[in-house]
Amino acid sequence: MAAEVCHHAIGSLQSHSHLGNLNHHQNIRSGVLRLATKDFISNGLSKGISSCFGQRNCIVIRSSASHSQTSVVDPVLSPSKSNTGDTSKKSNEAALILIRHGESLWNEKNLFTGCVDVPLSKKGIDEAIEAGKRISSIPVDLIFTSALIRAQMTAMLAMTQHRRRKVPIVMHNESEQAKAWSQVFSEDTKKQSIPVIAAWQLNERMYGELQGLNKQETADRYGKEQVHEWRRSYDIPPPNGESLEMCAERAVAYFRDQIEPQLLSGKNVMIAAHGNSLRSIIMYLDKLTSQEVISLELSTGIPMLYIFKEGRFIRRGSPIKPTEAGVYAYTKRLALYRQKLDEMF
Ligand SMILES: O=C(O)[C@H](O)COP(=O)(O)O
Numbered sequence: 001m002a003a004e005v006c007h008h009a010i011g012s013l014q015s016h017s018h019l020g021n022l023n024h025h026q027n028i029r030s031g032v033l034r035l036a037t038k039d040f041i042s043n044g045l046s047k048g049i050s051s052c053f054g055q056r057n058c059i060v061i062r063s064s065a066s067h068s069q070t071s072v073v074d075p076v077l078s079p080s081k082s083n084t085g086d087t088s089k090k091s092n093e094a095a096l097i098l099i100r101h102g103e104s105l106w107n108e109k110n111l112f113t114g115c116v117d118v119p120l121s122k123k124g125i126d127e128a129i130e131a132g133k134r135i136s137s138i139p140v141d142l143i144f145t146s147a148l149i150r151a152q153m154t155a156m157l158a159m160t161q162h163r164r165r166k167v168p169i170v171m172h173n174e175s176e177q178a179k180a181w182s183q184v185f186s187e188d189t190k191k192q193s194i195p196v197i198a199a200w201q202l203n204e205r206m207y208g209e210l211q212g213l214n215k216q217e218t219a220d221r222y223g224k225e226q227v228h229e230w231r232r233s234y235d236i237p238p239p240n241g242e243s244l245e246m247c248a249e250r251a252v253a254y255f256r257d258q259i260e261p262q263l264l265s266g267k268n269v270m271i272a273a274h275g276n277s278l279r280s281i282i283m284y285l286d287k288l289t290s291q292e293v294i295s296l297e298l299s300t301g302i303p304m305l306y307i308f309k310e311g312r313f314i315r316r317g318s319p320i321k322p323t324e325a326g327v328y329a330y331t332k333r334l335a336l337y338r339q340k341l342d343e344m345f
Pocket of ligand 1: 111112114231276
């Protein structure tokens with residue numbers, strides 16, 4: 001899947017380029033990768049806030065229809081139970097957890113990775129497990145991951161720690177046969193499952209001709225400033241790769257089309273993805289400007305919690321440990337969920 005995505009992305013860019021011709025490459029923009037969010041990105045994100053963290057931001061949520069993916073709502077705290085007598089979509093509240101994958105074997109070696117499908121290192125495995133402990137009392141009804149193994153490993157390892165002990169199950173909707181062959185025939189078993197949806201749109205930015213190169217050696221060769229520009233600027237792509245803007249066009253479009261409707265219907269969602277695909281989503285959630293996003297850095301394996309309520313994303317930060325009151329105490333709904341878990345297990 002990842003190879004397919006990379007070929008797609010590579011194929012959509014000009015393929016005859018080399019590192020030596022930097023100015024030419026910096027101007028490359030992929031038409032294919034420019035999706036429907038272009039206007040949204042340029043209009044919505046330019047009205048930014050002054051700081052990356054701890055802000056409350058208001059966004060307009062489209063009321064687009066949910067996609068057809070089956071999902072299983074947690075019986076401990078289903079939206080219908082928590083909103084008895086009120087079917088208004090606006091009254092729903094949902095948790096959104098974002099997590100960058102744990103350290104990969106190429107993070108460990110300081111290599112540009114992008115769409116290359118590299119697994120977690122031993123440290124990355126430990127980080128994912130630790131992340132799972134931190135979110136073990138937060139409800140998760142649906143998981144989205146990228147198509148890359150490091151994000152999928154992170155999601156699965158994190159869920160081994162969850163107190164609700166539901167089983168994350170990877171959805172296979174790539175063909176009718178795959179769908180039919182992976183059906184579950186027990187409603188009870190379905191209720192004890194969490195669908196995991198893998199989407200290439202959440203993949204790491206395609207790092208072009210930097211993939212596989214050592215970050216330090218690249219900085220020594222092309223200069224620190226140039227490499228920083230490739231890595232952190234909003235609209236300058238690495239040679240023959242995706243800029244953050246291009247990555248946002250597919251990752252934010254996917255978030256808006258497939259993930260927001262789930263949150264809107266009250267489902268609690270976890271997204272396991274990558275440094276840059278998540279930077280672009282956070283840029284959208286927190287309404288950061290293209291200047292502000294430059295200094296947004298995400299550590300590996302640190303979960304971040306947002307509360308989605310009445311069409312707004314409220315950033316809660318990163319739960320330190322399962323027992324920490326701050327994050328859970330924030331909403332009645334989260335506190336209630338945690339209390340139920342205490343009673344059940
Ligand atoms: O693809 C990579 O190399 C990393 O996952 C993200 O790298 P960056 O911090 O250089 O953007």
